[in-house]
Amino acid sequence: MKLLIMGAPGAGKGTQATALAERYGVPAISTGDIFRYNIANKTPLGVKVKAIIDAGEYVPDDVTEEIVAARLAEPDCDAGFLLDGFPRTMHQVHFLDTYLSGRGEQLDAVVSLLVEPEALVQRLLARAEIEGRADDNEDTIRRRMEVYAGQTAPLLFHYENKRLLVEVEGTGTVEEVRQRMFELVDARVEA
Template structure:
């Protein structure tokens, strides 16, 4: 199963990606996680991405497309994958479609997390507080200013993906304002209909 999770920051994509990964035995490919790993490792790509990520901006297409293309070749992605945080632009979506087509692959669904943006900042603040409570380091982009920058970037660059995937017939909107378990059930029901 090859899925994209689409929605603004704080919509719950990461939480649901973990559940989908466990249920279907496919890896969650979060470009954010892959980039953060590169930053932590101090790789050239990581160093380039660090300044952009710390300010809440989006890294360049060439960096992200390269990471994803390499990653889906790994053995654990042979039966599918979940893309979380990619594509972020229509240009990336088009590049992804071409790359998948070249590999003889096609997306099964694009799950869009539909949320009330007015509650997203409080979700981000809660995530940061929960991280601190666990004694872990808060992500540099989990603060109000970086969140506002990320949300503006989402609206300008990523929101148009809804129309792109609606036209291809792959878009599956989910009410992400429900409880975590209710969202999981709605996704499961949607995917069961797709795989029939």
């Protein structure tokens, strides 16, 4: 099973990714988590991307694609994966399409979590108070949302045209969203 989970900043990708990955027995791979791990550990990659991420901009495609390629080459991805936060640009879409077609594989479904923009800002401001994530301040949140709208939201048309898109209303409790997502993804992959 090869899945993507997409959505604006704060839509709930990370919250829902683990359960969805467990349901289908595949690893959940979050590019944001990989970058934050490297930043926390002050690795060369972390040093390179920290200011970019703190400003709410996207890490360059070549850097991001290199870490995704390395992660997908690990044995736990042999039976599939759930990518959270990748792809985010058309270049990354082509990278993934090329990677999969080179292996004679294709995606099974692309989950898109839908939440109103103001609700997203409130969620991320609330998280800033609890977790203190460096990019969860109001200016950076709004910049992340602009970058998402300009560069990532259009990618959904690509997956809609490929009949892979599973749109999930992302408002409600975490459990409500999860059940809604499970039902829709189950129906898609069993169809």
